[in-house]
Amino acid sequence: MPVGTRATVKTLSPQNLLDLHAQIILGNTYHLYLRPGHELIKKAGGLHNFMGWHKPILTDSGGFQVMSLAGLRKITPDGVRFQSHIDGSYHFFTPEKVIEIQNAIGADIIMCFDECPPFPATKKYVTDSLETTLAWAKRCRSAHKNTDKQALFGIVQGGIYEELRRRSALELMEMDFPGYSIGGLAVGEEKEDMYRITHFLHDILPSNKPRYLMGVGTPGDLLENIGNGVDMFDCVMPTRNARKGTIFTRNGKMIIKSARYKEDFSPIDSECECYACRNFSRAYIRHLFSVDEILGMQLASIHSLHFYLELVGKARQAILEGNFDSFKKSFGANLDEIMD
Amino acid sequence: MPVGTRATVKTLSPQNLLDLHAQIILGNTYHLYLRPGHELIKKAGGLHNFMGWHKPILTDSGGFQVMSLAGLRKITPDGVRFQSHIDGSYHFFTPEKVIEIQNAIGADIIMCFDECPPFPATKKYVTDSLETTLAWAKRCRSAHKNTDKQALFGIVQGGIYEELRRRSALELMEMDFPGYSIGGLAVGEEKEDMYRITHFLHDILPSNKPRYLMGVGTPGDLLENIGNGVDMFDCVMPTRNARKGTIFTRNGKMIIKSARYKEDFSPIDSECECYACRNFSRAYIRHLFSVDEILGMQLASIHSLHFYLELVGKARQAILEGNFDSFKKSFGANLDEIMD
Numbered sequence: 001m002p003v004g005t006r007a008t009v010k011t012l013s014p015q016n017l018l019d020l021h022a023q024i025i026l027g028n029t030y031h032l033y034l035r036p037g038h039e040l041i042k043k044a045g046g047l048h049n050f051m052g053w054h055k056p057i058l059t060d061s062g063g064f065q066v067m068s069l070a071g072l073r074k075i076t077p078d079g080v081r082f083q084s085h086i087d088g089s090y091h092f093f094t095p096e097k098v099i100e101i102q103n104a105i106g107a108d109i110i111m112c113f114d115e116c117p118p119f120p121a122t123k124k125y126v127t128d129s130l131e132t133t134l135a136w137a138k139r140c141r142s143a144h145k146n147t148d149k150q151a152l153f154g155i156v157q158g159g160i161y162e163e164l165r166r167r168s169a170l171e172l173m174e175m176d177f178p179g180y181s182i183g184g185l186a187v188g189e190e191k192e193d194m195y196r197i198t199h200f201l202h203d204i205l206p207s208n209k210p211r212y213l214m215g216v217g218t219p220g221d222l223l224e225n226i227g228n229g230v231d232m233f234d235c236v237m238p239t240r241n242a243r244k245g246t247i248f249t250r251n252g253k254m255i256i257k258s259a260r261y262k263e264d265f266s267p268i269d270s271e272c273e274c275y276a277c278r279n280f281s282r283a284y285i286r287h288l289f290s291v292d293e294i295l296g297m298q299l300a301s302i303h304s305l306h307f308y309l310e311l312v313g314k315a316r317q318a319i320l321e322g323n324f325d326s327f328k329k330s331f332g333a334n335l336d337e338i339m340d
Numbered sequence: 341m342p343v344g345t346r347a348t349v350k351t352l353s354p355q356n357l358l359d360l361h362a363q364i365i366l367g368n369t370y371h372l373y374l375r376p377g378h379e380l381i382k383k384a385g386g387l388h389n390f391m392g393w394h395k396p397i398l399t400d401s402g403g404f405q406v407m408s409l410a411g412l413r414k415i416t417p418d419g420v421r422f423q424s425h426i427d428g429s430y431h432f433f434t435p436e437k438v439i440e441i442q443n444a445i446g447a448d449i450i451m452c453f454d455e456c457p458p459f460p461a462t463k464k465y466v467t468d469s470l471e472t473t474l475a476w477a478k479r480c481r482s483a484h485k486n487t488d489k490q491a492l493f494g495i496v497q498g499g500i501y502e503e504l505r506r507r508s509a510l511e512l513m514e515m516d517f518p519g520y521s522i523g524g525l526a527v528g529e530e531k532e533d534m535y536r537i538t539h540f541l542h543d544i545l546p547s548n549k550p551r552y553l554m555g556v557g558t559p560g561d562l563l564e565n566i567g568n569g570v571d572m573f574d575c576v577m578p579t580r581n582a583r584k585g586t587i588f589t590r591n592g593k594m595i596i597k598s599a600r601y602k603e604d605f606s607p608i609d610s611e612c613e614c615y616a617c618r619n620f621s622r623a624y625i626r627h628l629f630s631v632d633e634i635l636g637m638q639l640a641s642i643h644s645l646h647f648y649l650e651l652v653g654k655a656r657q658a659i660l661e662g663n664f665d666s667f668k669k670s671f672g673a674n675l676d677e678i679m680d
Contacts, residue, residue, distance in 0.1 A: 008628060008635045014619065036602075036627040044605055044623060052619040262376075265384055275355065279392040283384060287376040288348060294634055295348045 001026040001058060001234040002305050006035065007051040010239055011298045012305075014053045019275060020305050021313075024056040024108075026234040029101055030065035033091075034084055038104035046106030058234070059102050060214065061111035061155070064183070066093055067118070075115060077132065095139035103146050109212075111181060112140040114155040119188040126159040133157045134171050141175055153179040153212060160193040162200050169204045179210040182230070186216045194221070198228035205229070219248060219311055223328045226315050238308045242300035245289045248307045254282075256300060261286045274306035275299075341366040341398060341574040342645050346375065347391040350579055351638045352645075354393045359615060360645050361653075364396040364448075366574040369441055370405035373431075374424055378444035386446030398574070399442050400554065401451035401495070404523070406433055407458070415455060417472065435479035443486050449552075451521060452480040454495040459528040466499040473497045474511050481515055493519040493552060500533040502540050509544045519550040522570070526556045534561070538568035545569070559588060559651055563668045566655050578648045582640035585629045588647045594622075596640060601626045614646035615639075 002009045002017065005028045009017060017025065027047055032038060036050075044050035047057055066073055066080050073082035079094035098113040113136050117129040137154050144152045154172035158164030172180060182201060185194045198213060205211055212232035213225050222233055238248055247254045249269050254261075256268075267277040268285070276285070276299035288296030311331070318327035342349045342357060345368045349357060357365065367387055372378060376390075384390035387397055406413055406420050413422035419434035438453040454473045457466050477494050484492045494512035498504030512520060522541060525534045538553060545551055552572035553565050562573055578588055587594045589609050594601075596608075607617040608625070616625070616639035628636030651671070658667035 006627075006631045006633060007624070008633045011634045013615070013635060013638065015615065035631050036623070040603060040623065040627075043603060044621065050621070050624055050627075052624070263380060263383060275353070279354065281384065281390070283376070283380065284347070284390055284392070287346075287380075287390075291346045291375050293346060293348045294351045294637070295353060297634070298353065 001232065002309075003028075003234055003236045003239060004051070004053075004057075005236075006031050007041075007047060009301075009305075010243065011294065011301050014051065016275075016298075016302060017053065017305075018055075020302065020309055022055070022305070022309060024058060024232075025053060027057055027059045027105065027107060028062070028065060029059045029098065029105065029111075030062035032059070032105055033062065033101050034086055038101040042104040042106070046104075048106065056109065057107040058109040058212075058232075059105055059107040059111065060234075061098050061102070061113045062093060063098075063111075063114040063155075064116045064215070067116045075132070077135070079113075080115075095136040096143040099140050099143040099145075099152075103144070103150065106146075107150065109151045109153060109179065110144075112137045112152065112154050112177075114157055114183055116157065116184050116187070117159055119159070119184075121159055123159075123161055123164070126157075126161060126164055130157050130164055130168055134168065137172060137175060137177075141177070151178040153177055153181045153210075155181040155183040155214070156201065156205075157184045158197075159184055160189050160197060162197070165197055165201060166204060169201055173206065177209075179212065180205050181212040181214050183214045185213065186221075191221075195224050195228065198225050198230055202229040219308070220332065222308075222311060223315065223332060226312070226319075227324065227328060233312070238304035239301050242304040243297045245296070245300065247300050248304045250307070256282060256286050256296075257289045258286075268303050269307075272303065272306065274303050276303040276306075341572065342649075343368075343574055343576045343579060344391070344393075344397075345576075346371050347381075347387060349641075349645075350583065351634065351641050354391065356615075356638075356642060357393065357645075358395075360642065360649055362395070362645070362649060364398060364572075365393060367397055367399045367445065367447060368402070368405060369399045369438065369445065369451075370402035372399070372445055373402065373441050374426060378441040382444040382446070386444075388446065396449065397447040398449040398552075398572075399445055399447040399451065400574075401438050401442070401453045402433060403438075403451075403454040403495075404456045404555065407456045415472070417475070419453075419476075420455075435476040436483040439480050439483040439485075439492075443484070443490065446486075447490065449491045449493060449519065450484075452477045452492060452494050452517075454497060454523055456497065456524050456527070457499055459499070459524075461499055463499075463501055463504070466497075466501060466504055470497050470504055470508055474508065477512060477515060477517075481517070491518040493517055493521045493550075495521040495523040495554070496541065496545075497524045498537075499524055500529050500537060502537070505537055505541060506544060509541055513544075513546065517549075519552065520545050521552040521554050523554045525553065526561075531561070535564050535568065538565050538570055542569040559648070560672065562648075562651060563655065563672060566652070566659075567664065567668060573652070578644035579641045582644040583637045585636070585640065587640050588644045590647070596622060596626050596636075597629045598626075608643050609647075612643065612646065614643050616643040616646075 004025045081092045095113045102110040114133045115129045154177040156168045158168045210231045213230045245257045261282040264282040318324040342365045344365045421432045435453045442450040455469045457469045494517040496508045498508045550571045553570045585597045601622040604622040658664040
């Protein structure tokens with residue numbers, strides 16, 4: 001899912017996303033709640049209408065953003081009191097409030113409010129946090145008013161502790177959510193721990209419901225976790241890097257501002273079918289970055305999202321054809337180590 | 341002509357410009373010479389190939405930009421010595437050099453190197469300057485190597501002095517250029533003086549060759565000068581204003597950041613057919629500007645360029661139908677005074 005934090009995937013229009021064959025995008029509840037506000041979005045007829053994107057949208061719960069406001073937030077059993085990073089104003093997110101906000105925003109898939117523990121955290125901390133998250137999941141489920149139009153996912157927490165992950169998954173499955181998210185990874189732990197946890201959850205989570213790994217990741221992360229049964233991902237990585245001139249390609253990252261591309265009139269990737277590669281050279285895109293022209297960020301974002309979407313599209317096809325492992329191996333061989 | 345100073349119309353892709361039915365865009369020789377450099381553009385196969393825009397392009401001569409570098413440039417009979425505004429490096433533009441640069445860039449329409457006098461300037465200064473410009477026009481004409489593919493326009497100067505404008509036009513017409521530009525207006529003189537000069541030149545310049553009024557202007561300026569026989573314009577006004585949140589509409593300028601649009605879910609202009617108006621509300625575009633999202637600048641630029649291109653398109657149609665004066669009157673009645 002391309003990330004559209006504040007009701008836009010940065011630098012791109014909905015038409016660009018349609019051209020990229022994006023099927024679903026993500027919006028951030030915390031950011032949308034602050035600006036423009038969920039009430040405004042509701043008056044606009046929901047986020048789809050507000051931003052002119054009429055395909056599926058997923059919103060997160062705001063839990064991750066709120067927890068990241070170190071020093072500006074206080075966790076209580078009832079919810080989280082926090083200060084806006086914009087103007088310092090005080091707000092209080094409860095499970096019920098977060099569902100009310102997400103009901104107003106109107107995304108097709110919404111998330112339970114969770115506490116995302118930091119990394120590292122003691123087992124004691126993660127256990128307490130998990131109990132809070134499970135209690136909040138129940139409250140979110142009860143508060144959710146729009147079950148026929150919005151699928152509410154439970155979020156599996158438990159840090160890098162398999163025992164806690166199992167407990168989290170099993171208790172959420174008892175609540176019978178239409179899909180399950182895996183939160184609390186990609187927060188600083190070792191790659192091996194991330195892969196170990198998704199692998200561990202592979203046999204626990206129901207195979208007939210979607211699994212969404214939140215905030216992940218590199219192309220290598222995607223392939224590894226698809227191998228562990230994950231169906232959905234979101235990450236700012238392709239677009240945030242692109243805006244800084246680092247472009248994802250089949251052969252690794254390309255630092256497009258590099259002097260080596262100054263007179264390189266070939267496309268970013270001669271085999272790529274995206275708008276950027278069909279029409280523009282590395283030299284041109286480098287020039288745009290050199291003179292701070294916005295089109296450079298757009299073309300880089302288009303290519304990197306195309307690369308990501310093509311990667312998962314090919315993975316999907318390989319799964320259907322029963323040869324995902326060989327696809328993963330052959331694709332991975334082309335990725336240099338910095339992609340991991 | 342939308343202005344694409346540094347090989348891109350700011351915030352827009354060539355596809356956006358095609359969707360807007362732009363027929364021709366402008367590039368700035370001074371800026372392209374400094375970055376990425378005309379030699380690089382030549383190696384790319386010319387500016388069309390470099391920037392992926394395969395419809396006509398016009399380049400200015402750099403004269404206006406170089407003259408604007410007050411304190412950083414020295415005019416001599418042979419040319420202008422100046423310092424780059426980027427790194428302070430020294431450069432020397434002669435008529436021959438400017439033609440060499442424009443031949444390398446490869447635009448379909450190119451300009452003679454001219455001295456654009458400041459405003460106000462004494463008649464003595466403007467006369468001397470004009471003589472320089474006329475001498476340079478001759479040298480440009482001789483230096484131009486690519487006459488079958490690039491049309492070189494002469495630039496009429498002479499400030500607000502009709503006698504000098506006549507002399508400038510007649511001497512250039514003797515050199516028989518394929519088109520004539522009117523320079524040195526919109527530099528601070530009264531509107532009445534601008535209109536007086538274009539009206540004055542109307543009966544002097546040949547009616548079978550295009551006339552291009554450089555760096556103009558507001559919607560009102562366009563209509564007034566079309567009435568005075570001008571065929572072509574370029575101006576950063578629609579795009580530069582759009583990027584700051586000021587949008588041109590049939591009913592005047594719209595300051596989209598204004599709080600009055602916060603919950604206004606109607607499009608910028610409900611009768612407009614542009615991508616921004618067909619898909620997005622004022623409230624959404626206001627939100628994008630409020631949170632500094634680039635899509636806001638893009639949508640505002642798309643609308644304002646559409647407005648300008650539709651305005652000249654309708655003027656063209658009205659001329660063909662023989663009712664330009666009534667069109668101008670009816671259209672102008674809708675424009676509030678800030679459009680002038």
